[in-house]
Amino acid sequence: MRLWFNPASPFARKVRIVARETGLEGRIEEVSILVSPVKPHGELARANPLVKIPALSTPDEGTLYDSAVICEYLDSLHRGMPLFPRSGSERWRELRLHALCDGILDAAVLMRYEAAVRPEALQWPDWVAGQLGKVRGGLDALELECPAWGECFAIGEITAACVLGYLDFRFPGEAWRDSHPALAKWFVTASQRPSVKATVPA
Numbered sequence: 001m002r003l004w005f006n007p008a009s010p011f012a013r014k015v016r017i018v019a020r021e022t023g024l025e026g027r028i029e030e031v032s033i034l035v036s037p038v039k040p041h042g043e044l045a046r047a048n049p050l051v052k053i054p055a056l057s058t059p060d061e062g063t064l065y066d067s068a069v070i071c072e073y074l075d076s077l078h079r080g081m082p083l084f085p086r087s088g089s090e091r092w093r094e095l096r097l098h099a100l101c102d103g104i105l106d107a108a109v110l111m112r113y114e115a116a117v118r119p120e121a122l123q124w125p126d127w128v129a130g131q132l133g134k135v136r137g138g139l140d141a142l143e144l145e146c147p148a149w150g151e152c153f154a155i156g157e158i159t160a161a162c163v164l165g166y167l168d169f170r171f172p173g174e175a176w177r178d179s180h181p182a183l184a185k186w187f188v189t190a191s192q193r194p195s196v197k198a199t200v201p202a
């Protein structure tokens with residue numbers, strides 16, 4: 001299988017952590033590419049009409065996107081503990097947490113594009129403030145619920161690790177640890193996992 005990714009992408013990191021947590025990384029060729037919403041990447045465009053990473057070419061299901069679909073596909077290929085619980089309230093808890101963390105990432109990536117891609121004259125501070133409100137509201141929710149996560153490291157917690165790693169990487173001034181001590185403590189432990197260590201954004 002071939003994974004188009006970039007080491008800076010938090011959505012691609014989620015897939016790379018899942019590949020490692022499921023023992024599938026040896027079956028995946030990781031191809032690092034640069035993407036931009038205003039300069040479509042030719043090879044990626046042929047694989048994913050949305051021209052976004054991550055995208056995964058598979059032997060049986062064509063090219064899959066987006067990160068949630070790829071992660072669930074990889075989870076179907078191994079026999080260990082499912083990262084997407086199959087049923088019951090555990091499943092809905094993980095899917096909701098996954099959606100919350102993906103929403104934080106969507107807002108954070110949009111903020112990044114606003115600063116790094118959009119011409120300065122077109123930037124709109126109120127819009128950035130709106131996205132930052134989603135990031136901070138999401139972090140406040142994670143702070144309240146993370147004490148209940150325990151040892152669990154399924155799709156929701158994996159995506160939470162990607163959120164915190166991305167904020168450290170792109171928004172170090174946000175200093176999220178100061179106002180989210182429980183989350184900071186959780187992230188110290190999560191960061192020790194080999195899958196998380198091997199995929200630190202660069």
Ligand SMILES: N[C@@H](CCC(=O)N[C@@H](CS)C(=O)NCC(=O)O)C(=O)O
Pocket residue numbers: 008009010011012035036037038050051052053054066067068109
């Ligand atoms: N919902 C998508 C989001 C993917 C995404 O936004 N990827 C960014 C990089 S972090 C990208 O490819 N941006 C290029 C673009 O927007 O054209 C997923 O979960 O895979």
